[in-house]
């Protein structure tokens with residue numbers, strides 16, 4: 001199928017159109033069935049056409065889609081209560097996307113700084129990070145490709161290497177303007193980079209000592225993906241601010257910026273807002289996402305199958321020349337090769353499997369939390385065979 005000439009050329013989609021889905025599977029316009037090991041880049045955690053989600057959306061659409069934040073929205077209040085319960089955070093602002101959730105976090109940090117009389121508040125952000133495509137979030141992002149051509153960038157970000165505590169201490173010693181750290185608990189777009197087990201604990205300590213806000217971007221890691229509701233829960237800490245989107249709505253556009261008692265008091269009427277943010281349809285859907293993850297114990301499934309898949313790949317790939325590392329946290333899995341491997345996406349598609357390659361040489365797998373063991377085996381076998389074959393060809397060439 002050719003792409004419409006009326007679309008801006010922001011994407012280069014593969015030549016496949018999906019018409020419907022069911023669980024971990026998608027069907028294209030030629031009735032071919034595919035296993036989805038990417039679920040819309042960590043969005044459809046409950047898979048496709050989940051009956052509970054379909055029911056909520058249809059019932060809510062028949063009742064009320066949208067009013068305005070000028071009025072009380074019962075579904076929004078209920079979702080905020082649920083999010084507070086599973087995260088231990090106190091207050092929520094709802095947006096329509098991940099980038100907007102991070103925009104809200106950046107605004108919270110700046111207001112926090114100004115309230116402390118810091119005139120030019122600085123936020124520490126990481127090399128190799130990804131926080132979105134709006135002007136502030138692309139400026140926070142640690143990838144020149146995302147920024148190039150959009151200068152002047154938004155100021156007030158201080159860059160540090162990821163997983164490097166000394167670098168943060170060094171900034172603390174030399175900069176009086178810092179108000180917050182914004183960091184992904186696992187870098188997603190950056191190549192499924194998992195930091196040292198105590199990295200977040202150490203960042204928490206520094207933020208406490210310096211009176212900075214610890215702001216976690218859990219847009220990709222959140223909602224059970226890593227084997228906890230939120231990745232910070234592996235560390236037994238609490239952030240001051242956390243952002244969510246992606247799997248929160250299982251496909252309906254919703255983002256959220258959550259804050260603890262201290263950071264949650266910073267935003268006051270008039271400081272921020274969104275027309276669509278927190279509307280009844282999005283919030284009712286997200287509430288059903290949370291209920292379903294709980295009811296079906298999908299977080300345990302993510303933990304169990306995540307380990308199973310990583311071990312499966314390690315068995316098949318550890319001795320293969322050209323495979324640098326297999327790593328994962330729950331169902332956030334990366335296989336790093338020595339060389340570029342973007343061609344594997346198309347080769348996997350030909351084998352009816354949806355995968356992704358990020359950072360040029362990291363195969364990224366983000367299958368739905370409803371995955372079963374047989375589907376996990378298909379992922380392990382298909383991806384391992386593809387990697388082995390393609391590395392053999394490269395060595396022969």
Ligand SMILES: Cc1ncc(COP(=O)(O)O)c(C=O)c1O
Nearest residue numbers: 097098099130131132188219220
């Ligand atoms: C960690 C992280 N933050 C922010 C974003 C931006 O989210 P959105 O595309 O919904 O604006 C993404 C999207 O990939 C992400 O992975």
